[in-house]
Amino acid sequence: MNSQAAIIKDTSTIYYKETGVIWRLSNFFLEQIPFNHPNLVFCCIGTDRSTGDALGPMTGSFLKQLLSFPFQIVGTLDKPLHALNLEEITHKLNSAPQKPYIIAIDACLGNANNIGQIIIHPGPLYPGKAVKKELPPIGEVSIKAIVNIGGFMEYNVLQSTRLHLTYEMGQVISRSLLLAWHRSNLKVMDKSNSNSNYN
Template sequence: MDDAGLVSFFMEIAALHSSEEVTFLCIGTDRSTGDALGPLTGSKLVEHGFRHVIGTLPSPCDADNLVARVAEIPSGHIVVAVDACLGPPIALGYYFVSSEPLQPAQSVGANLPAVGHYSLAAVVDMNGPKPYRTLQTTPLHRVMVMAEHIAIAAAKGFGLQ
């Protein structure tokens, strides 16, 4: 899905759940350009007025603290999980969305628990033989633009913009 489709994705969620009962779980680290999509998106969501965001630049939600951060989600909240991913060349710059949980760190072979009621995986770079290196060398500009597009789409979808 492209940027325009993201607004529809968030509008569908907003039709069922208010922004007050939704927590965005933005997964990633600020120590890798490709994997910074989560905390960049989380920080942008906060700037757009979302109150329930876990995973920002000052306080990332990464592989080391994912389980503890998930425990911070208020009871009864609907979770929208956001993460970067690697994909085929044709999908570069696009998004995979689902009304199912997201499996974090799948690109790099990590075994983390599936999270979220809804998921958004942003294809920040192409899948290849060295996924860690690919994420380390992903252009920061691409990741920043995609994070901004996700936050704007969420704000439009939930009527915050």
Template sequence: MIYYFDSKNPKAPAQMGRLLTDMVIQKILPHQEIVILCIGSDRSTGDSLGPIIGHQFRNFISPGIYLLGDLNQPVHAANLNYCIKSMQKTFDNPFIIAIDASLGKEDHIGMMTLGSGPLKPGLGVKKKLPEVGDLHITGIVNSSHDMESSTLQTTRLSIIFQIADAIVLALRTFNDDYYIQQEPELSYLLSQTS
């Protein structure tokens, strides 16, 4: 199931963040590390959503949550396969939340989606890339009426930042909620070692 949130609605980030927490708790295995994978390129306005989110969220991450993809080191079509292989070597079966820009219906521009299962990056511009993620978040940045990569080049930067700001707030809500719910377990483990 895919849930839609309007990035212009001030209540949407908190609602999305709480739902993300619930979905992660239902699916995550004990001791599984969380990787937030922000996909996109800093060289295309419409595809820059992921790196901008990674850049804005980098300083808010709690222990046990990791972030890949930002403006300095974007994860994009050319290095996504390598990044997935590196994650598999670095982490033992990580729980991946994949984030990317997407194209959609004209009246869905500015919407954020949250769904179960893998993200299918590049679908809107007819690129064949590996599916990735246990959960996925997308921001609908432009219309898919012609399904061309030029659509991403003509996307307004203001819509990218509007969606990015809302998703970062949702991730911060998730980050805080998830960490608070893990604290009793962490404090129990610390008391056992002292």
């Protein structure tokens, strides 16, 4: 669970029920995520013990179910990535022969008017900040979903977050990532075909 960050350069924000959200969000992902990286990893942070904080692992589970999405997914409802194992798993990922390029996904709290917003920006995510936990930053790109109001009684707020909101936002993020991946593939194929025709 992340607190809503200050506006960062190159930040993209979209409401999860906006018309054409899957396509528009996939545009943002194409701008920010290098799908051709040899060790692209999606770290979906949170716990299945809280309806608000389940956004990350729920998104991870959705991505795992997408058989055509070939990237490593860390953090699912079955095996959450949370405060107790984050440092250990991050260390393992960073010990790989090929340094990972991590996309960090987490829920966050914000203003009442911003509930339902999905935020994408370059740079790390600071998990646990909203509930006053000191955890290491993670990710080269951050994807955050504002699931409820921040500023007071954060644990209670997380527990009282509607599961329907978390579920729907997780679906939007996972479907948009899949579309972005397929669109990235098509671009590579088109470029390859153009080069072949030119030669």
